[in-house]
Each structure stands twice: as structure tokens, then as C-alpha cells.
Amino acid sequence: MAIPLRQTIRVGAYVIAQHLKGVRRYPLVLMLEPLFRCNLACAGCGKIDYPDAILNQRLSVDECIAAADECGAPMVVIAGGEPLLHREIDEIARRLIAKRKFVYLCTNALLLEKKLDLFEPSPYFAWTVHLDGDRDDHDRSVCQSGVYDRAVAAIKAAKARGFRVNINSTLFDTADPERIARFFDDVMDIGIDGITVSPGYAYERAPDQQHFLNRRRTKELFREIFRRDRGHCWSFNQSSLFLDFLAGNQSYRCTPWGNPTRNYFGWQRPCYLLGEGYARTFKELIEETDWDAYGTGNYEKCANCMVHSGYEATAVMDSVRNPLKAATVALRGIRTEGAMAPEIALDRQRPAEYVFSRHVEEAMARLGSRHEPAESVSRSR
Ligand code: SF4
Numbered sequence: 001m002a003i004p005l006r007q008t009i010r011v012g013a014y015v016i017a018q019h020l021k022g023v024r025r026y027p028l029v030l031m032l033e034p035l036f037r038c039n040l041a042c043a044g045c046g047k048i049d050y051p052d053a054i055l056n057q058r059l060s061v062d063e064c065i066a067a068a069d070e071c072g073a074p075m076v077v078i079a080g081g082e083p084l085l086h087r088e089i090d091e092i093a094r095r096l097i098a099k100r101k102f103v104y105l106c107t108n109a110l111l112l113e114k115k116l117d118l119f120e121p122s123p124y125f126a127w128t129v130h131l132d133g134d135r136d137d138h139d140r141s142v143c144q145s146g147v148y149d150r151a152v153a154a155i156k157a158a159k160a161r162g163f164r165v166n167i168n169s170t171l172f173d174t175a176d177p178e179r180i181a182r183f184f185d186d187v188m189d190i191g192i193d194g195i196t197v198s199p200g201y202a203y204e205r206a207p208d209q210q211h212f213l214n215r216r217r218t219k220e221l222f223r224e225i226f227r228r229d230r231g232h233c234w235s236f237n238q239s240s241l242f243l244d245f246l247a248g249n250q251s252y253r254c255t256p257w258g259n260p261t262r263n264y265f266g267w268q269r270p271c272y273l274l275g276e277g278y279a280r281t282f283k284e285l286i287e288e289t290d291w292d293a294y295g296t297g298n299y300e301k302c303a304n305c306m307v308h309s310g311y312e313a314t315a316v317m318d319s320v321r322n323p324l325k326a327a328t329v330a331l332r333g334i335r336t337e338g339a340m341a342p343e344i345a346l347d348r349q350r351p352a353e354y355v356f357s358r359h360v361e362e363a364m365a366r367l368g369s370r371h372e373p374a375e376s377v378s379r380s381r
Contacts, residue, residue: 002166002193002194002195002235002236002237003194003237003238003239004123004164006123007075007102010074010102011028011074011075011102011316012320014028014074015028015316015317015320016320019320025257025286025291026072026257026258027071027072027073027257027258027259027260027282027313028073028074028075028258028259028312028313028316029073029075029076029077029258029259029309029312029313030067030068030071030073030075030076030077030101030259030260030262031077031079031259031260031261031262031272031309032059032064032067032068032076032077032078032079032092032261032262032263033047033059033078033079033080033081033261033262033263033264034058034059034064034078034080034081034083034086034089034092034263035055035057035058035059035080035081035082035083035085035086035264036048036050036054036055036057036080036081036263036264037055037056037080037081037082037085038080038081038082038085038108039082039085039108039110039111040082040108040110040142040143040144040147041143042141042142042143043141043143044141044170044172044200046201046273047079047080047081048081050360051360051364053364053367053368054264054360054363054364054367055081057264057367058086058264059262059263059264060088061088061091061092061095064092064095064096064262065092065095065096065099067262067282068096068099068101069099070281070282070283071260071262071282073101073260074101074102075101075102075103075104076096076101076102076103076104077104077106077128077259078092078093078103078104078105078106079106080106082107082108082110082111083105083106083107084107084110084111084112084115085111089105089115089118090115090118090119093105093119093125096124097122097124097125100124101124102124102126103124103125103126104126104127104128104166105119105125105126105127105128106128106129106130106168107127107128107129107130108129108130108142108147108151109129109130109150109151109154109155110147110150110151110154112127112129112151112154112157112158113153113154113157116157116158116161116163119163121161121162121163121164125163125164126163126164126165126166126193126194126237127155127158127163127164127165127166128165128166128167128168128196129151129154129155129165129166129167129168129192130142130151130167130168130170131148131151131152131167131168131169131183131187132169132170132171132172133169133171133175133179133180133183134148134179134182134183134186135148135149137174137175137179137183138151141170141172152190155167155190155191155192156190156191159190159191159192164193165191165192165193166192166193166194166195166196166237167187167192167194167195167196168196168197168198169183169195169196169197169198170197170198170199170200171197171198171199171200171213171221172199172200172213173213173217173221175221175225177221177224177225177227177228178228180225181225181228181229184225184229184234185233185234188233188234188235192235193235193237194235194236194237195234195235195236195237195238196236196237196238196308197236197238197246197308198246198306198307198308198309199213199218199221199246199306199307200213200307201273201305201307202304213304213306214303214304215296215303215304215306215343216343218246218304218306219246219247219248219306219340220248222243222246222247222248222334223247223248223334223336223337224336226243226247226333226334226336227336229333232333238308238312238315239312239315239316239319239326240319240326240327240329240330240334241315241316241318241319241325241326241329242308242311242312242314242315242316243329243334244315244329244334244335245306245311245314245315246306247334247335247336248340248341249329249334249335249340249341250315250318250341251341251342251343251344252311252314252315252318253295253296253297253314253344254271254294254295254296254302254305254310254311254314255310255311255313255314255317256270256271256272256274256291256294256295256310257270257271257285257286257289257291257313258310258312258313258314258316258317259271259272259309259310259312259313260282260285260286262282264363265278265359265363266278266279266280267279267280267281267282267284267285269285269289270289270291270293270294271294271309271310272307272309272310273305273307273309273310274294274301274302275359276353277358277359278359293350296344296346296349297344297345297346297348297349298348298349298350299349299350299352300349300350300351300352301352302349303346303349
């Protein structure tokens with residue numbers, strides 16, 4: 001596993017402390033989106049389809065740090081948009097690291113080599129480079145040729161400077177297990193520290209709605225992929241039990257509050273994937289969200305979700321409660337044969353509500369009425 005021991009111990013101690021304190025819902029990873037602007041336009045992305053006035057907004061450094069303080073999660077994933085377009089992204093990372101947060105800075109790597117000098121290697125810091133497969137698969141996924149080669153060159157440059165570098169792969173129904181297996185072999189050869197892998201979530205705002213995976217197909221695909229890791233050579237930056245869940249061996253409910261999301265609109269309700277309203281504070285998010293209204297089996301939009309931002313927290317909490325089970329899976333590898341764990345019934349889920357543009361309309365009205373000067377994109381590059 002690619003998760004450093006220091007992080008495993010700190011996060012394990014944090015989970016145990018929350019249990020001892022009797023905290024029912026607590027966060028593990030803050031998903032921080034300091035901006036939505038991106039320098040790519042991927043077909044499966046549901047994060048960047050906003051009007052320019054919103055794409056031009058940024059969370060300030062102080063707002064980012066306040067979000068980390070407010071929720072208290074030990075890990076922070078900086079996502080977006082493309083975080084390297086934020087002109088103060090280095091300051092955001094530096095101040096989070098100073099608070100001993102484990103910071104993962106997600107990037108498509110187009111600006112990575114240019115910005116490397118702004119960062120320093122740290123045991124609290126890792127790059128997470130978006131790579132959805134080999135050269136053909138990735139360039140198709142991001143709808144632009146040449147991106148894979150630039151990302152690989154940037155990964156090598158970051159590794160040469162002593163940074164920890166992971167990749168983040170989102171798989172769709174077009175994924176071919178053999179090619180994905182070869183791709184994982186290739187990125188391990190390049191020298192990356194870890195792989196984060198997840199099925200894509202069918203974002204309402206994503207332009208391509210046709211290629212998202214359903215749960216059965218997801219489990220079959222991951223069994224096909226994991227079967228090909230014959231020498232257990234792939235190093236995953238994820239818990240063994242989450243990978244076991246992807247392969248259909250665990251019946252988990254999601255933990256949407258485990259990865260709370262803070263962006264320009266506020267604290268996203270209920271999770272990183274679904275935006276069905278926003279809370280002004282983290283406390284309000286935790287205390288006033290109707291959590292039972294969400295999750296697979298409860299809500300139609302959750303029916304096919306197996307995404308790491310929803311289920312990794314469930315797997316980590318299970319690992320802390322059942323360390324022997326987690327260790328057994330880690331040592332023996334993921335089971336890729338035999339019966340799958342029971343699936344959650346969908347017959348009582350409530351139908352989807354289409355509410356995704358309300359917060360956008362409210363924000364546009366707010367921006368218009370206040371005539372706020374939007375920070376120009378060029379200042380952020
Ligand atoms: S299943 Fe859970 S994590 Fe997935 S979209 Fe629904 S609430 Fe979010």
C-alpha cells in the first residue's frame with residue numbers, strides 16, 4: 001500500500017479518538033475546491049460546467065484554511081477545477097501542511113512542471129495526477145491529445161525533485177481490463193508512489209452521460225483488473241477494504257460526510273458527488289442534512305455510486321474496527337472469484353430530484369447584484 005505509515009497511524013488514532021468521544025459523524029478528508037476553472041474540458045467531468053462569472057471566482061487562502069479548521073479532517077484533497085490555476089495555491093498548500101494536514105494536490109499536470117518550484121517535498125504533501133488510462137484512453141477521456149505525454153513528463157520531473165506522486169484514475173464502461181492492467185504496470189515502472197482508482201460518478205452536469213458504470217458492471221470490471229495484478233505489484237493509495245468493496249466482496253453503505261466538500265457555493269450537500277444544496281458552515285452541514293435521504297437504496301441518483309469519495313471513509317472506519325479483516329485482505333490480495341456480497345435493494349429508493357442549477361442561479365443573482373469584481377483567470381496562471 002502507498003499510504004505512508006505516519007499517515008496510517010495518525011488517521012487511525014483520529015478515528016479511534018472520534019469513537020471514544022462518541023462522535024457519530026466526523027470527516028476524514030476535506031475535499032477543497034478553491035476554484036472551478038479548468039484548463040481542460042473532460043467529457044465525464046461534472047465540476048466545470050458553470051457560467052464564467054462563477055468559474056472566475058476563487059476561495060481565498062484564508063477561506064481555505066478556515067474550512068480546514070472548521071471541519072478538522074486530518075487529510076485535505078485539493079481538487080477543482082484545476083488547482084494550479086489558483087495563483088495562491090502554493091500558499092494554501094503551505095499553510096495546510098504547517099497545520100500537519102496530509103495534503104493531496106490534484107492536478108491534470110499541464111502546469112505542473114512550470115509550478116514545481118513553488119512547492120517543496122514534505123511527508124505531508126503529495127501530488128495526485130489525473131490519468132485515466134494509457135495514452136489513447138487518457139487523451140480520449142480528457143478530450144485532448146498530448147495530455148498523457150505531458151502528464152508523464154511532469155510526473156517524472158516531480159519524482160526527480162523528491163516529491164511523492166500518485167495518480168488518480170477514473171474508470172468508465174469503456175475500460176478494457178487488459179489495457180488498464182498494462183497501464184498500472186507502466187505507471188508503477190515510471191516510479192509513482194500510489195494509484196487511486198474509482199468508477200466514475202454520473203454527474204448530472206457531465207456532458208457525456210452514456211459511459212458511466214452500474215454497480216454490477218463495476219464489480220466485474222474491478223475483479224477483471226485485480227485478477228491481472230499477479231505479483232501484487234500495484235501500490236494503491238487506498239485502503240484494502242475499499243478495493244475489496246470495488247471487487248464486490250463488501251456490502252458497504254456510503255459515508256457522505258466522510259469527505260465533506262467546501263467550494264465557492266459553501267459546504268456541498270450531501271457529498272462531493274451530489275450538489276443538492278449548500279450549508280453555510282460545516283456544523284450546519286453535519287447537523288441539518290437529512291443524511292437518511294441519501295445513499296444507495298435511498299435515492300435514485302445514488303443507485304450506481306461506488307466512488308471512493310463516498311465509500312473510502314466507510315472502508316477506513318471498518319479497517320479501524322476490524323484490523324484483522326483489513327490485514328487479511330491486504331496480505332492475501334483481493335478476492336476475484338466466487339460469490340459477491342449481497343447488493344443493496346433499490347425498490348424503496350426515492351426518485352431523483354432535479355435541483356442542480358438552483359445554487360448556480362442564486363450565485364449569479366448574488367454576483368450580479370453586488371457587482372463583485374471577478375478575479376481574472378489570467379492573474380491566476
Ligand atoms: S451514494 Fe453516497 S457518496 Fe454516492 S452520490 Fe449518493 S450520497 Fe454521495
